[in-house]
Amino acid sequence: MREAGVSQPAIDTFALHYDALAAGATGLIAEADVEPALPAVHLADLDAGKDEARAALDRTVVITLNGGLGTSMGLAGPKSLLPVHENLTFLDITVRQVLALRKRLGVRLPLLLMNSFSTQQATGEVLTRYPELAVDGLPLEFLQSQEPKLRAEDLSPVEWPDDPRLEWCPPGHGDLYPSLLASGLLDQLLEQGYRHAFVANVDNLGAVPDARIAAWFADSGAGYAAEVVGRTEMDKKGGHLVRRRSDGRLVLRETGQTAPEELVHFMDAEKHPYVNTNNLWFDLERLHAMLTERDGVLALPLIRNAKTVDPTDPTSTPVVQIETAMGGAVELFEDAVSIGVTRERFVPVKTTNELLLLRSDVYAVDPQTYLLTRTVDDHLVPVIDLAKDHYGMIAAFDERFPHGAPSLVQAHRLDVEGDWTFGRGVQVVGSVRLGPEGGQIEDGATLDSDPA
Numbered sequence: 001m002r003e004a005g006v007s008q009p010a011i012d013t014f015a016l017h018y019d020a021l022a023a024g025a026t027g028l029i030a031e032a033d034v035e036p037a038l039p040a041v042h043l044a045d046l047d048a049g050k051d052e053a054r055a056a057l058d059r060t061v062v063i064t065l066n067g068g069l070g071t072s073m074g075l076a077g078p079k080s081l082l083p084v085h086e087n088l089t090f091l092d093i094t095v096r097q098v099l100a101l102r103k104r105l106g107v108r109l110p111l112l113l114m115n116s117f118s119t120q121q122a123t124g125e126v127l128t129r130y131p132e133l134a135v136d137g138l139p140l141e142f143l144q145s146q147e148p149k150l151r152a153e154d155l156s157p158v159e160w161p162d163d164p165r166l167e168w169c170p171p172g173h174g175d176l177y178p179s180l181l182a183s184g185l186l187d188q189l190l191e192q193g194y195r196h197a198f199v200a201n202v203d204n205l206g207a208v209p210d211a212r213i214a215a216w217f218a219d220s221g222a223g224y225a226a227e228v229v230g231r232t233e234m235d236k237k238g239g240h241l242v243r244r245r246s247d248g249r250l251v252l253r254e255t256g257q258t259a260p261e262e263l264v265h266f267m268d269a270e271k272h273p274y275v276n277t278n279n280l281w282f283d284l285e286r287l288h289a290m291l292t293e294r295d296g297v298l299a300l301p302l303i304r305n306a307k308t309v310d311p312t313d314p315t316s317t318p319v320v321q322i323e324t325a326m327g328g329a330v331e332l333f334e335d336a337v338s339i340g341v342t343r344e345r346f347v348p349v350k351t352t353n354e355l356l357l358l359r360s361d362v363y364a365v366d367p368q369t370y371l372l373t374r375t376v377d378d379h380l381v382p383v384i385d386l387a388k389d390h391y392g393m394i395a396a397f398d399e400r401f402p403h404g405a406p407s408l409v410q411a412h413r414l415d416v417e418g419d420w421t422f423g424r425g426v427q428v429v430g431s432v433r434l435g436p437e438g439g440q441i442e443d444g445a446t447l448d449s450d451p452a
Contacts, residue, residue, distance in 0.1 A: 001148070007182035009291075010147070010182065017302050022155055034242035037240075039339055040339065041216070046215075056219075057211045059218070062111045065176070066114060074392070088365065101209060104369070108136065109135070117146060124140075145179055145182075147170075173324075177287065197287075198280070203350070204348045206346050224286075227279035227338070228340055239327070240253060240266075250330045252276060274340065275346075278327055299332075303322075303324060353384040385413070400421045402421070410429045417435055423441050430448055
């Protein structure tokens, strides 16, 4: 890791988690050890004066996680460069949202991308189209670190001569914290008067800095806040906040931290009705003090991720990737809180199911603010389930929707079990199931669950 130029805080963090893994740690969080956690406050109840909100947002920096390649969807380049709506990519919309918000409110609001070695060059080229984006001499991006993949059988660094790049992996977005410190950005932000950070994933276009939340967070004095939203069928496997029985602290629990036999509890919407959006707010001064005290190492909860060294080849060497989630830092702040937000702040795209929704007429992008809006009520957003074998990879997905997404504003759900290709101008009405036999949907067809 030193030879590869990895920072000392990142090396020390990896060593801490490696020792825990070698000692048999699984990172699992048992249902018996936690209890459900409800939001402390709801966005709908917040109210802030215009000057107060503007002042809070002016001292806020936006950090967007941009290190992913979207390999699970068959992408070879940065996921953020995938066209998602009217030929605009995730990155285009994210940048334009920030620029529009600056202009409307007259705030600085820097945007910093946390890139990986795999996304840095390609996204940097795109950012040259936005020369007005840089603020106060701050860079537009900083790099997350990398760590070796470990052979599952003995936890030694794996070797893969066919493509040595595959011997390395990102350490999860929990690497945000040591990378901010090691890059010098954390000190630079504080020196320039920034006090709070808003962090979100680049593939969640609903994650726009909200001045009301910024004002509430600044006034609360809390060190950390996580946005949560009501669970739907589309995100039943989403991570959620729970409260640890032993000390009462908020804890983030992901699927990778849940034993298979306990997933039934994990996905129980009545027991755990809110999911974590990964939209986070934290106090930069508090974070700096915490990192300084701990020599740049935060003991975030371990996530043991079992993979193969070549993710496209299930027969390649089994490996373990040590990961942490940035949301795991919630338990390090004794005054951490959660805020219940409305659904438009959580529009993640993890599979082609969500991508089809985003490309359809269920969503619109405002040409002035670039805010994403739904054209149907929250409870009317259709559920999409596309056969992974035929639609899971972007190339195959695009091939089967050559004219774009069908109209879904009148749909309740769409289940596609076979290999179907959609023509131009197709409409889906009600709850429609297309069977395993596959086929061609003709131009202008209306798929109606109740054609009478």
